[in-house]
Amino acid sequence: MKKETIIKLLPYQAPFLFVEELTYISENGVKGYHTFKNDEYFYKGHFKDNPITPGVILTEVMAQIGLVCLGIYLLKDEFYEIKKPQIALTSFNIDFFLPVKPKERVEVVSEKIYFRFNKLKCNVQLFNEKNELVCKGTISGMLKLMDE
C-alpha cells in the first residue's frame, strides 16, 4: 500500500491530524514526520505567553504515525476501499527529554514489538530537526477494520 493512501485512510482531520508525511513503512516499522504550525490552537494555553508543544500532543504524534499508520499498513487487504480503521489507544509509557517549540519539525521512528489478536504494541521515538531525542516509549492500541 502507498504511504499517501495510508494518510488518506486516517480517521483524523485538522486541527488533530498530526501526520505530514511518511518516509518509510514496512511490516516491522514506520518513519514519518510532522511540522507544528506557529498558530496551533494549543499554543494559546500551553503555556501563557510561552508556547511549548504539550506532551500529550507529542504522544498523539507518536501514536498517529507510529501506531495508527503502521496498524493500517498491517491490516490492509485488497478490500480496503470499503473499510475504515477502528482504533483505540489502550496504553502508553513515554519519557520526555526536550521541549518542542512552534514551527519545529519532528520525526517519529516506530518499531513493532508485536501485532497479535488486533493489539499492536510499538517502541516509538521522536526526534527534533537536530536529530536529538525528544521523547521515547511504548504505545499500544487495538485496531480493526470496519465495514462502512
Added chain:
Amino acid sequence: MTRKELITSLKKIIKPYSQNQEAFKNLSEGTDFINDLKINSANLVDIILDVEDEFGIEIDNESMEKMLSVKSAINIIETKLAES
C-alpha cells in the same frame, strides 16, 4: 499438571490485569474476564501472550475468541498441552 495447579498459574497471570479485586479474590472457574474482572480487550491479549509463555503453547485466533472466562481458558490450555 492438575486443574487446580493450572488455575493457580492462571491466577498469577491474571492478577496484574484484573480491575475488580473483589471478583479476583473470589475467582472460580465461572469467573468471566470482562464482566467480572473488568479486564479490557488489550489486557486480554496480554493475558493470552503470558499464557503462551508460561505454558509453552500457541493460542490461535479461534481459541483466543473463546478465552473469555477462567473455565474456557483452562479448557483451551489443557487441550493445547495435550496436543504438544
